[in-house]
Amino acid sequence: MLRPHAIKTACVASTLFICCGSGFFVPGSRTSARQSSGMAATSSDMQESAIAQLRAVAEGRKKDADAWYNLGLALNRAGKGKESRKAFEKAVKLRPDAKSHVGLASSLLLLNKTGDAEREARQALSLDPQFGA
Numbered sequence: 001m002l003r004p005h006a007i008k009t010a011c012v013a014s015t016l017f018i019c020c021g022s023g024f025f026v027p028g029s030r031t032s033a034r035q036s037s038g039m040a041a042t043s044s045d046m047q048e049s050a051i052a053q054l055r056a057v058a059e060g061r062k063k064d065a066d067a068w069y070n071l072g073l074a075l076n077r078a079g080k081g082k083e084s085r086k087a088f089e090k091a092v093k094l095r096p097d098a099k100s101h102v103g104l105a106s107s108l109l110l111l112n113k114t115g116d117a118e119r120e121a122r123q124a125l126s127l128d129p130q131f132g133a
């Protein structure tokens with residue numbers, strides 16, 4: 001029998017999968033060559049290089065929500081929950097949309113903060129019920 005904590009984690013993970021799909025990076029209109037290169041490096045298992053490039057982009061464009069979001073994705077993929085949480089929190093602060101909240105929820109799951117992750121996933125769905133559909 002599953003414990004309530006395990007059920008809650010599974011529900012949040014399912015919600016995130018439905019919202020995010022299998023996609024990792026959705027380029028925006030403001031995507032720079034360096035940012036694209038960073039994401040390409042991530043998909044070819046060169047995570048540290050990708051993270052360094054994306055961190056440089058985010059730090060150089062402190063008010064660019066996409067830059068922080070993409071850094072959060074790379075950090076999440078590398079299993080760096082605390083760092084990805086900070087990047088996604090900046091993205092949410094700059095642009096509190098469904099995509100940013102889902103990113104934050106995914107980093108919270110890495111940190112086993114299922115209650116907080118569920119709150120962020122619900123916030124994402126409240127902002128855009130069709131997100132990821």
